[in-house]
Amino acid sequence: MLEEMCRLTSAGVPPAEAARAALEGVDRSPSEHDRPQADRADAARPRSRAPGALPLGDARKECKGLARAAVRLDAPALDDQLTGLVTRHGLVVAWEEVMVPTLHAVGRKWESSGDRYVEVEHLLSWHISRALHRAIAVAVPGAQGVGPVLLACVPGEQHSLPLEALDASLTEMGLPTRMFGAAVPTEALTAAVRRLGPVAVVLWAQARSTADHPLARHVASTSWGVKGARSRPTVLLGGPGWAGRQVPGTLRPQGLSEALATLANLYDSFAAPGESRPAP
Structure with a gap:
Protein backbone atom coordinates (compact mmCIF):
# COMPACT_ATOMS: atom_id res chain seq x y z
CA MET A 1 0.00 0.00 0.00
CA LEU A 2 2.83 2.39 0.91
CA GLU A 3 4.71 1.58 -2.30
CA GLU A 4 1.58 2.26 -4.34
CA MET A 5 1.03 5.62 -2.64
CA CYS A 6 4.68 6.61 -3.20
CA ARG A 7 4.39 5.66 -6.86
CA LEU A 8 1.28 7.80 -7.31
CA THR A 9 2.59 10.86 -5.45
CA SER A 10 5.91 10.74 -7.30
CA ALA A 11 3.90 10.96 -10.54
CA GLY A 12 2.18 14.13 -9.32
CA VAL A 13 -1.07 12.81 -7.79
CA PRO A 14 -1.97 14.81 -4.63
CA PRO A 15 -1.28 12.83 -1.41
CA ALA A 16 -4.94 12.56 -0.29
CA GLU A 17 -5.99 11.24 -3.71
CA ALA A 18 -3.07 8.79 -3.74
CA ALA A 19 -3.95 7.59 -0.24
CA ARG A 20 -7.57 6.90 -1.25
CA ALA A 21 -6.43 4.94 -4.30
CA ALA A 22 -3.94 2.91 -2.23
CA LEU A 23 -6.52 2.18 0.49
CA GLU A 24 -9.00 0.99 -2.10
CA GLY A 25 -6.35 -1.37 -3.44
CA VAL A 26 -6.60 0.09 -6.93
CA ASP A 27 -3.44 -0.80 -8.83
CA ARG A 28 -3.28 1.99 -11.37
CA SER A 29 -1.12 4.93 -12.44
CA PRO A 30 -2.46 8.50 -12.89
CA SER A 31 -4.03 8.17 -16.34
CA GLU A 32 -5.79 10.81 -18.42
CA HIS A 33 -9.05 9.59 -16.82
CA ASP A 34 -7.69 10.30 -13.31
CA ARG A 35 -6.19 13.72 -13.97
CA PRO A 36 -9.27 16.00 -13.98
CA GLN A 37 -10.46 14.71 -10.60
CA ALA A 38 -6.93 14.95 -9.15
CA ASP A 39 -6.53 18.47 -10.50
CA ARG A 40 -9.85 19.60 -8.98
CA ALA A 41 -8.94 18.13 -5.60
CA ASP A 42 -5.50 19.77 -5.72
CA ALA A 43 -6.91 23.17 -6.70
CA ALA A 44 -9.44 23.12 -3.85
CA ARG A 45 -6.86 22.19 -1.23
CA PRO A 46 -4.64 24.86 0.44
CA ARG A 47 -0.96 24.58 -0.35
CA SER A 48 0.78 22.13 1.98
CA ARG A 49 2.63 23.62 4.97
CA ALA A 50 3.86 20.26 6.18
CA PRO A 51 7.58 19.83 6.93
CA GLY A 52 9.41 19.06 3.74
CA ALA A 53 6.91 20.75 1.41
CA LEU A 54 8.54 22.98 -1.18
CA PRO A 55 7.22 26.50 -1.97
CA LEU A 56 5.81 25.76 -5.43
CA GLY A 57 2.62 27.84 -5.28
CA ASP A 58 0.52 27.32 -8.41
CA ALA A 59 3.19 25.46 -10.38
CA ARG A 60 2.35 22.69 -12.82
CA LYS A 61 1.47 19.30 -11.39
CA GLU A 62 4.68 17.87 -12.87
CA CYS A 63 6.67 20.29 -10.69
CA LYS A 64 4.96 18.97 -7.59
CA GLY A 65 5.66 15.35 -8.52
CA LEU A 66 9.30 16.17 -9.24
CA ALA A 67 9.63 18.07 -5.95
CA ARG A 68 8.17 15.18 -3.95
CA ALA A 69 10.60 12.73 -5.52
CA ALA A 70 13.52 15.11 -4.84
CA VAL A 71 12.59 15.62 -1.18
CA ARG A 72 12.31 11.83 -0.75
CA LEU A 73 15.74 11.49 -2.46
CA ASP A 74 14.04 9.03 -4.81
CA ALA A 75 16.57 8.81 -7.65
CA PRO A 76 14.67 6.25 -9.79
CA ALA A 77 11.51 8.37 -9.65
CA LEU A 78 13.48 11.49 -10.61
CA ASP A 79 14.96 9.72 -13.63
CA ASP A 80 11.59 8.35 -14.74
CA GLN A 81 9.79 11.68 -14.40
CA LEU A 82 12.50 13.74 -16.09
CA THR A 83 12.75 11.32 -19.01
CA GLY A 84 8.98 11.40 -19.40
CA LEU A 85 8.91 15.20 -19.27
CA VAL A 86 11.47 15.60 -22.05
CA THR A 87 9.78 12.92 -24.17
CA ARG A 88 6.28 14.43 -23.83
CA HIS A 89 7.04 18.15 -23.89
CA GLY A 90 10.51 18.58 -25.41
CA LEU A 91 13.61 20.11 -23.86
CA VAL A 92 12.54 23.75 -23.85
CA VAL A 93 9.13 23.30 -22.19
CA ALA A 94 10.51 20.71 -19.75
CA TRP A 95 13.29 23.11 -18.74
CA GLU A 96 11.35 26.38 -18.55
CA GLU A 97 8.05 25.15 -17.10
CA VAL A 98 9.07 22.25 -14.84
CA MET A 99 12.80 21.94 -14.14
CA VAL A 100 13.51 25.62 -13.44
CA PRO A 101 10.48 26.25 -11.16
CA THR A 102 11.33 23.11 -9.16
CA LEU A 103 14.99 24.10 -8.86
CA HIS A 104 13.95 27.57 -7.68
CA ALA A 105 11.62 26.06 -5.08
CA VAL A 106 14.40 23.85 -3.76
CA GLY A 107 16.72 26.86 -3.65
CA ARG A 108 14.22 28.90 -1.64
CA LYS A 109 13.73 26.02 0.79
CA TRP A 110 17.49 25.67 1.17
CA GLU A 111 17.88 29.40 1.91
CA SER A 112 15.23 29.25 4.62
CA SER A 113 16.41 25.97 6.20
CA GLY A 114 20.17 26.32 6.54
CA ASP A 115 22.00 23.41 4.95
CA ARG A 116 19.14 20.96 5.46
CA TYR A 117 18.11 20.80 1.79
CA VAL A 118 21.55 20.90 0.15
CA GLU A 119 21.34 17.19 -0.63
CA VAL A 120 17.93 17.66 -2.28
CA GLU A 121 19.23 20.46 -4.54
CA HIS A 122 22.36 18.54 -5.47
CA LEU A 123 20.45 15.33 -6.27
CA LEU A 124 17.85 17.16 -8.35
CA SER A 125 20.52 19.11 -10.27
CA TRP A 126 22.49 15.93 -10.98
CA HIS A 127 19.48 14.09 -12.37
CA ILE A 128 18.40 17.08 -14.46
CA SER A 129 21.91 17.16 -15.93
CA ARG A 130 21.66 13.43 -16.70
CA ALA A 131 18.30 13.93 -18.38
CA LEU A 132 19.68 16.73 -20.56
CA HIS A 133 22.62 14.58 -21.63
CA ARG A 134 20.39 11.61 -22.39
CA ALA A 135 18.13 13.78 -24.53
CA ILE A 136 20.96 14.44 -26.99
CA ALA A 137 22.62 11.02 -26.91
CA VAL A 138 22.00 10.80 -30.66
CA ALA A 139 23.13 14.22 -31.87
CA VAL A 140 21.95 15.81 -35.08
CA PRO A 141 24.88 16.64 -37.42
CA GLY A 142 25.93 20.25 -36.84
CA ALA A 143 25.97 23.06 -39.37
CA GLN A 144 29.00 22.98 -41.65
CA GLY A 145 31.35 25.78 -42.59
CA VAL A 146 30.57 28.15 -39.71
CA GLY A 147 31.95 28.45 -36.20
CA PRO A 148 30.25 26.95 -33.13
Missing part, protein backbone atom coordinates in the same frame (compact mmCIF):
# COMPACT_ATOMS: atom_id res chain seq x y z
CA VAL A 149 28.46 28.54 -30.21
CA LEU A 150 30.91 28.72 -27.32
CA LEU A 151 29.25 28.31 -23.90
CA ALA A 152 31.09 29.19 -20.69
CA CYS A 153 30.50 30.35 -17.15
CA VAL A 154 32.49 33.43 -16.20
CA PRO A 155 35.41 33.00 -13.75
CA GLY A 156 34.17 32.15 -10.28
CA GLU A 157 30.72 31.00 -11.49
CA GLN A 158 29.90 27.37 -10.67
CA HIS A 159 26.25 27.22 -11.81
CA SER A 160 26.54 25.61 -15.24
CA LEU A 161 23.18 23.78 -15.42
CA PRO A 162 21.41 26.51 -17.46
CA LEU A 163 24.22 26.32 -20.02
CA GLU A 164 23.76 22.55 -20.17
CA ALA A 165 20.10 23.11 -21.05
CA LEU A 166 21.11 25.57 -23.79
CA ASP A 167 23.80 23.23 -25.09
CA ALA A 168 21.34 20.31 -25.26
CA SER A 169 18.72 22.41 -27.04
CA LEU A 170 21.22 23.78 -29.58
CA THR A 171 22.51 20.28 -30.27
CA GLU A 172 18.95 19.06 -30.75
CA MET A 173 18.50 21.84 -33.33
CA GLY A 174 21.65 20.75 -35.18
CA LEU A 175 23.75 23.80 -34.25
CA PRO A 176 27.42 23.19 -33.33
CA THR A 177 28.51 23.98 -29.77
CA ARG A 178 31.56 23.91 -27.53
CA MET A 179 30.58 23.58 -23.88
CA PHE A 180 33.29 24.61 -21.39
CA GLY A 181 31.16 24.58 -18.24
CA ALA A 182 31.83 26.21 -14.89
CA ALA A 183 34.34 28.90 -13.91
CA VAL A 184 36.35 29.25 -17.12
CA PRO A 185 39.48 31.39 -16.50
CA THR A 186 39.76 34.58 -18.55
CA GLU A 187 42.91 33.55 -20.43
CA ALA A 188 41.49 30.13 -21.33
CA LEU A 189 38.25 31.69 -22.56
CA THR A 190 39.90 34.31 -24.77
CA ALA A 191 42.32 31.72 -26.17
CA ALA A 192 39.39 29.43 -27.06
CA VAL A 193 37.58 32.29 -28.79
CA ARG A 194 40.61 33.01 -30.98
CA ARG A 195 41.18 29.33 -31.77
CA LEU A 196 37.57 28.42 -32.59
CA GLY A 197 36.30 31.60 -34.26
CA PRO A 198 32.80 31.10 -32.82
CA VAL A 199 29.68 32.62 -34.33
CA ALA A 200 28.51 33.40 -30.81
CA VAL A 201 29.75 33.27 -27.22
CA VAL A 202 27.32 32.76 -24.33
CA LEU A 203 28.63 33.89 -20.93
CA TRP A 204 26.66 32.79 -17.87
CA ALA A 205 26.66 34.64 -14.53
CA GLN A 206 24.23 33.55 -11.82
CA ALA A 207 25.14 36.34 -9.38
CA ARG A 208 26.16 39.98 -9.75
CA SER A 209 29.33 39.18 -7.83
CA THR A 210 30.53 36.95 -10.68
CA ALA A 211 29.29 39.02 -13.65
CA ASP A 212 32.52 40.26 -15.25
CA HIS A 213 31.69 43.28 -17.43
CA PRO A 214 35.27 43.94 -18.58
CA LEU A 215 35.53 40.28 -19.69
CA ALA A 216 32.28 40.56 -21.67
CA ARG A 217 33.53 43.71 -23.41
CA HIS A 218 36.87 42.04 -24.14
CA VAL A 219 35.26 38.95 -25.68
CA ALA A 220 32.90 41.11 -27.76
CA SER A 221 35.91 42.99 -29.18
CA THR A 222 38.05 39.89 -29.84
CA SER A 223 38.63 39.35 -33.57
CA TRP A 224 40.27 36.74 -35.78
CA GLY A 225 40.92 36.06 -39.45
CA VAL A 226 43.02 37.69 -42.12
CA LYS A 227 43.49 41.44 -42.23
CA GLY A 228 40.60 43.12 -44.00
CA ALA A 229 38.23 40.20 -43.34
CA ARG A 230 38.34 39.86 -39.60
CA SER A 231 35.33 38.61 -37.63
CA ARG A 232 34.01 39.08 -34.11
CA PRO A 233 31.58 36.88 -32.16
CA THR A 234 28.09 37.86 -31.11
CA VAL A 235 28.15 37.83 -27.31
CA LEU A 236 25.06 36.77 -25.35
CA LEU A 237 24.98 37.40 -21.60
CA GLY A 238 22.88 34.83 -19.74
CA GLY A 239 21.78 34.73 -16.13
CA PRO A 240 20.49 37.16 -13.49
CA GLY A 241 24.01 38.28 -12.62
CA TRP A 242 24.05 40.61 -15.66
CA ALA A 243 20.96 42.55 -14.54
CA GLY A 244 21.38 46.30 -14.44
CA ARG A 245 24.12 48.00 -16.44
CA GLN A 246 24.14 47.05 -20.12
CA VAL A 247 27.42 45.89 -21.68
CA PRO A 248 27.84 47.61 -25.07
CA GLY A 249 27.99 45.26 -28.04
CA THR A 250 26.26 42.36 -26.27
CA LEU A 251 22.77 40.83 -26.18
CA ARG A 252 20.81 39.75 -23.10
CA PRO A 253 18.22 37.08 -23.95
CA GLN A 254 15.55 36.55 -21.32
CA GLY A 255 15.45 32.80 -20.95
CA LEU A 256 16.14 29.69 -22.99
CA SER A 257 13.52 30.24 -25.70
CA GLU A 258 14.79 33.72 -26.54
CA ALA A 259 18.42 32.59 -26.58
CA LEU A 260 17.57 29.74 -28.96
CA ALA A 261 15.63 32.05 -31.28
CA THR A 262 18.50 34.57 -31.33
CA LEU A 263 21.12 31.95 -32.10
CA ALA A 264 18.97 30.21 -34.73
CA ASN A 265 18.45 33.52 -36.54
CA LEU A 266 22.18 34.20 -36.34
CA TYR A 267 22.99 30.87 -37.99
CA ASP A 268 20.32 31.38 -40.62
CA SER A 269 22.07 34.62 -41.62
CA PHE A 270 25.24 32.60 -42.33
CA ALA A 271 23.46 30.00 -44.45
CA ALA A 272 24.12 30.07 -48.18
CA PRO A 273 21.19 30.96 -50.49
CA GLY A 274 18.84 27.99 -50.69
CA GLU A 275 20.50 26.34 -47.70
CA SER A 276 19.04 26.09 -44.24
CA ARG A 277 20.29 24.78 -40.94
CA PRO A 278 19.47 21.17 -40.06
CA ALA A 279 15.95 20.59 -38.77
CA PRO A 280 15.62 19.42 -35.12
Whole structure:
Protein backbone atom coordinates (compact mmCIF):
# COMPACT_ATOMS: atom_id res chain seq x y z
CA MET A 1 0.00 0.00 0.00
CA LEU A 2 2.83 2.39 0.91
CA GLU A 3 4.71 1.58 -2.30
CA GLU A 4 1.58 2.26 -4.34
CA MET A 5 1.03 5.62 -2.64
CA CYS A 6 4.68 6.61 -3.20
CA ARG A 7 4.39 5.66 -6.86
CA LEU A 8 1.28 7.80 -7.31
CA THR A 9 2.59 10.86 -5.45
CA SER A 10 5.91 10.74 -7.30
CA ALA A 11 3.90 10.96 -10.54
CA GLY A 12 2.18 14.13 -9.32
CA VAL A 13 -1.07 12.81 -7.79
CA PRO A 14 -1.97 14.81 -4.63
CA PRO A 15 -1.28 12.83 -1.41
CA ALA A 16 -4.94 12.56 -0.29
CA GLU A 17 -5.99 11.24 -3.71
CA ALA A 18 -3.07 8.79 -3.74
CA ALA A 19 -3.95 7.59 -0.24
CA ARG A 20 -7.57 6.90 -1.25
CA ALA A 21 -6.43 4.94 -4.30
CA ALA A 22 -3.94 2.91 -2.23
CA LEU A 23 -6.52 2.18 0.49
CA GLU A 24 -9.00 0.99 -2.10
CA GLY A 25 -6.35 -1.37 -3.44
CA VAL A 26 -6.60 0.09 -6.93
CA ASP A 27 -3.44 -0.80 -8.83
CA ARG A 28 -3.28 1.99 -11.37
CA SER A 29 -1.12 4.93 -12.44
CA PRO A 30 -2.46 8.50 -12.89
CA SER A 31 -4.03 8.17 -16.34
CA GLU A 32 -5.79 10.81 -18.42
CA HIS A 33 -9.05 9.59 -16.82
CA ASP A 34 -7.69 10.30 -13.31
CA ARG A 35 -6.19 13.72 -13.97
CA PRO A 36 -9.27 16.00 -13.98
CA GLN A 37 -10.46 14.71 -10.60
CA ALA A 38 -6.93 14.95 -9.15
CA ASP A 39 -6.53 18.47 -10.50
CA ARG A 40 -9.85 19.60 -8.98
CA ALA A 41 -8.94 18.13 -5.60
CA ASP A 42 -5.50 19.77 -5.72
CA ALA A 43 -6.91 23.17 -6.70
CA ALA A 44 -9.44 23.12 -3.85
CA ARG A 45 -6.86 22.19 -1.23
CA PRO A 46 -4.64 24.86 0.44
CA ARG A 47 -0.96 24.58 -0.35
CA SER A 48 0.78 22.13 1.98
CA ARG A 49 2.63 23.62 4.97
CA ALA A 50 3.86 20.26 6.18
CA PRO A 51 7.58 19.83 6.93
CA GLY A 52 9.41 19.06 3.74
CA ALA A 53 6.91 20.75 1.41
CA LEU A 54 8.54 22.98 -1.18
CA PRO A 55 7.22 26.50 -1.97
CA LEU A 56 5.81 25.76 -5.43
CA GLY A 57 2.62 27.84 -5.28
CA ASP A 58 0.52 27.32 -8.41
CA ALA A 59 3.19 25.46 -10.38
CA ARG A 60 2.35 22.69 -12.82
CA LYS A 61 1.47 19.30 -11.39
CA GLU A 62 4.68 17.87 -12.87
CA CYS A 63 6.67 20.29 -10.69
CA LYS A 64 4.96 18.97 -7.59
CA GLY A 65 5.66 15.35 -8.52
CA LEU A 66 9.30 16.17 -9.24
CA ALA A 67 9.63 18.07 -5.95
CA ARG A 68 8.17 15.18 -3.95
CA ALA A 69 10.60 12.73 -5.52
CA ALA A 70 13.52 15.11 -4.84
CA VAL A 71 12.59 15.62 -1.18
CA ARG A 72 12.31 11.83 -0.75
CA LEU A 73 15.74 11.49 -2.46
CA ASP A 74 14.04 9.03 -4.81
CA ALA A 75 16.57 8.81 -7.65
CA PRO A 76 14.67 6.25 -9.79
CA ALA A 77 11.51 8.37 -9.65
CA LEU A 78 13.48 11.49 -10.61
CA ASP A 79 14.96 9.72 -13.63
CA ASP A 80 11.59 8.35 -14.74
CA GLN A 81 9.79 11.68 -14.40
CA LEU A 82 12.50 13.74 -16.09
CA THR A 83 12.75 11.32 -19.01
CA GLY A 84 8.98 11.40 -19.40
CA LEU A 85 8.91 15.20 -19.27
CA VAL A 86 11.47 15.60 -22.05
CA THR A 87 9.78 12.92 -24.17
CA ARG A 88 6.28 14.43 -23.83
CA HIS A 89 7.04 18.15 -23.89
CA GLY A 90 10.51 18.58 -25.41
CA LEU A 91 13.61 20.11 -23.86
CA VAL A 92 12.54 23.75 -23.85
CA VAL A 93 9.13 23.30 -22.19
CA ALA A 94 10.51 20.71 -19.75
CA TRP A 95 13.29 23.11 -18.74
CA GLU A 96 11.35 26.38 -18.55
CA GLU A 97 8.05 25.15 -17.10
CA VAL A 98 9.07 22.25 -14.84
CA MET A 99 12.80 21.94 -14.14
CA VAL A 100 13.51 25.62 -13.44
CA PRO A 101 10.48 26.25 -11.16
CA THR A 102 11.33 23.11 -9.16
CA LEU A 103 14.99 24.10 -8.86
CA HIS A 104 13.95 27.57 -7.68
CA ALA A 105 11.62 26.06 -5.08
CA VAL A 106 14.40 23.85 -3.76
CA GLY A 107 16.72 26.86 -3.65
CA ARG A 108 14.22 28.90 -1.64
CA LYS A 109 13.73 26.02 0.79
CA TRP A 110 17.49 25.67 1.17
CA GLU A 111 17.88 29.40 1.91
CA SER A 112 15.23 29.25 4.62
CA SER A 113 16.41 25.97 6.20
CA GLY A 114 20.17 26.32 6.54
CA ASP A 115 22.00 23.41 4.95
CA ARG A 116 19.14 20.96 5.46
CA TYR A 117 18.11 20.80 1.79
CA VAL A 118 21.55 20.90 0.15
CA GLU A 119 21.34 17.19 -0.63
CA VAL A 120 17.93 17.66 -2.28
CA GLU A 121 19.23 20.46 -4.54
CA HIS A 122 22.36 18.54 -5.47
CA LEU A 123 20.45 15.33 -6.27
CA LEU A 124 17.85 17.16 -8.35
CA SER A 125 20.52 19.11 -10.27
CA TRP A 126 22.49 15.93 -10.98
CA HIS A 127 19.48 14.09 -12.37
CA ILE A 128 18.40 17.08 -14.46
CA SER A 129 21.91 17.16 -15.93
CA ARG A 130 21.66 13.43 -16.70
CA ALA A 131 18.30 13.93 -18.38
CA LEU A 132 19.68 16.73 -20.56
CA HIS A 133 22.62 14.58 -21.63
CA ARG A 134 20.39 11.61 -22.39
CA ALA A 135 18.13 13.78 -24.53
CA ILE A 136 20.96 14.44 -26.99
CA ALA A 137 22.62 11.02 -26.91
CA VAL A 138 22.00 10.80 -30.66
CA ALA A 139 23.13 14.22 -31.87
CA VAL A 140 21.95 15.81 -35.08
CA PRO A 141 24.88 16.64 -37.42
CA GLY A 142 25.93 20.25 -36.84
CA ALA A 143 25.97 23.06 -39.37
CA GLN A 144 29.00 22.98 -41.65
CA GLY A 145 31.35 25.78 -42.59
CA VAL A 146 30.57 28.15 -39.71
CA GLY A 147 31.95 28.45 -36.20
CA PRO A 148 30.25 26.95 -33.13
CA VAL A 149 28.46 28.54 -30.21
CA LEU A 150 30.91 28.72 -27.32
CA LEU A 151 29.25 28.31 -23.90
CA ALA A 152 31.09 29.19 -20.69
CA CYS A 153 30.50 30.35 -17.15
CA VAL A 154 32.49 33.43 -16.20
CA PRO A 155 35.41 33.00 -13.75
CA GLY A 156 34.17 32.15 -10.28
CA GLU A 157 30.72 31.00 -11.49
CA GLN A 158 29.90 27.37 -10.67
CA HIS A 159 26.25 27.22 -11.81
CA SER A 160 26.54 25.61 -15.24
CA LEU A 161 23.18 23.78 -15.42
CA PRO A 162 21.41 26.51 -17.46
CA LEU A 163 24.22 26.32 -20.02
CA GLU A 164 23.76 22.55 -20.17
CA ALA A 165 20.10 23.11 -21.05
CA LEU A 166 21.11 25.57 -23.79
CA ASP A 167 23.80 23.23 -25.09
CA ALA A 168 21.34 20.31 -25.26
CA SER A 169 18.72 22.41 -27.04
CA LEU A 170 21.22 23.78 -29.58
CA THR A 171 22.51 20.28 -30.27
CA GLU A 172 18.95 19.06 -30.75
CA MET A 173 18.50 21.84 -33.33
CA GLY A 174 21.65 20.75 -35.18
CA LEU A 175 23.75 23.80 -34.25
CA PRO A 176 27.42 23.19 -33.33
CA THR A 177 28.51 23.98 -29.77
CA ARG A 178 31.56 23.91 -27.53
CA MET A 179 30.58 23.58 -23.88
CA PHE A 180 33.29 24.61 -21.39
CA GLY A 181 31.16 24.58 -18.24
CA ALA A 182 31.83 26.21 -14.89
CA ALA A 183 34.34 28.90 -13.91
CA VAL A 184 36.35 29.25 -17.12
CA PRO A 185 39.48 31.39 -16.50
CA THR A 186 39.76 34.58 -18.55
CA GLU A 187 42.91 33.55 -20.43
CA ALA A 188 41.49 30.13 -21.33
CA LEU A 189 38.25 31.69 -22.56
CA THR A 190 39.90 34.31 -24.77
CA ALA A 191 42.32 31.72 -26.17
CA ALA A 192 39.39 29.43 -27.06
CA VAL A 193 37.58 32.29 -28.79
CA ARG A 194 40.61 33.01 -30.98
CA ARG A 195 41.18 29.33 -31.77
CA LEU A 196 37.57 28.42 -32.59
CA GLY A 197 36.30 31.60 -34.26
CA PRO A 198 32.80 31.10 -32.82
CA VAL A 199 29.68 32.62 -34.33
CA ALA A 200 28.51 33.40 -30.81
CA VAL A 201 29.75 33.27 -27.22
CA VAL A 202 27.32 32.76 -24.33
CA LEU A 203 28.63 33.89 -20.93
CA TRP A 204 26.66 32.79 -17.87
CA ALA A 205 26.66 34.64 -14.53
CA GLN A 206 24.23 33.55 -11.82
CA ALA A 207 25.14 36.34 -9.38
CA ARG A 208 26.16 39.98 -9.75
CA SER A 209 29.33 39.18 -7.83
CA THR A 210 30.53 36.95 -10.68
CA ALA A 211 29.29 39.02 -13.65
CA ASP A 212 32.52 40.26 -15.25
CA HIS A 213 31.69 43.28 -17.43
CA PRO A 214 35.27 43.94 -18.58
CA LEU A 215 35.53 40.28 -19.69
CA ALA A 216 32.28 40.56 -21.67
CA ARG A 217 33.53 43.71 -23.41
CA HIS A 218 36.87 42.04 -24.14
CA VAL A 219 35.26 38.95 -25.68
CA ALA A 220 32.90 41.11 -27.76
CA SER A 221 35.91 42.99 -29.18
CA THR A 222 38.05 39.89 -29.84
CA SER A 223 38.63 39.35 -33.57
CA TRP A 224 40.27 36.74 -35.78
CA GLY A 225 40.92 36.06 -39.45
CA VAL A 226 43.02 37.69 -42.12
CA LYS A 227 43.49 41.44 -42.23
CA GLY A 228 40.60 43.12 -44.00
CA ALA A 229 38.23 40.20 -43.34
CA ARG A 230 38.34 39.86 -39.60
CA SER A 231 35.33 38.61 -37.63
CA ARG A 232 34.01 39.08 -34.11
CA PRO A 233 31.58 36.88 -32.16
CA THR A 234 28.09 37.86 -31.11
CA VAL A 235 28.15 37.83 -27.31
CA LEU A 236 25.06 36.77 -25.35
CA LEU A 237 24.98 37.40 -21.60
CA GLY A 238 22.88 34.83 -19.74
CA GLY A 239 21.78 34.73 -16.13
CA PRO A 240 20.49 37.16 -13.49
CA GLY A 241 24.01 38.28 -12.62
CA TRP A 242 24.05 40.61 -15.66
CA ALA A 243 20.96 42.55 -14.54
CA GLY A 244 21.38 46.30 -14.44
CA ARG A 245 24.12 48.00 -16.44
CA GLN A 246 24.14 47.05 -20.12
CA VAL A 247 27.42 45.89 -21.68
CA PRO A 248 27.84 47.61 -25.07
CA GLY A 249 27.99 45.26 -28.04
CA THR A 250 26.26 42.36 -26.27
CA LEU A 251 22.77 40.83 -26.18
CA ARG A 252 20.81 39.75 -23.10
CA PRO A 253 18.22 37.08 -23.95
CA GLN A 254 15.55 36.55 -21.32
CA GLY A 255 15.45 32.80 -20.95
CA LEU A 256 16.14 29.69 -22.99
CA SER A 257 13.52 30.24 -25.70
CA GLU A 258 14.79 33.72 -26.54
CA ALA A 259 18.42 32.59 -26.58
CA LEU A 260 17.57 29.74 -28.96
CA ALA A 261 15.63 32.05 -31.28
CA THR A 262 18.50 34.57 -31.33
CA LEU A 263 21.12 31.95 -32.10
CA ALA A 264 18.97 30.21 -34.73
CA ASN A 265 18.45 33.52 -36.54
CA LEU A 266 22.18 34.20 -36.34
CA TYR A 267 22.99 30.87 -37.99
CA ASP A 268 20.32 31.38 -40.62
CA SER A 269 22.07 34.62 -41.62
CA PHE A 270 25.24 32.60 -42.33
CA ALA A 271 23.46 30.00 -44.45
CA ALA A 272 24.12 30.07 -48.18
CA PRO A 273 21.19 30.96 -50.49
CA GLY A 274 18.84 27.99 -50.69
CA GLU A 275 20.50 26.34 -47.70
CA SER A 276 19.04 26.09 -44.24
CA ARG A 277 20.29 24.78 -40.94
CA PRO A 278 19.47 21.17 -40.06
CA ALA A 279 15.95 20.59 -38.77
CA PRO A 280 15.62 19.42 -35.12
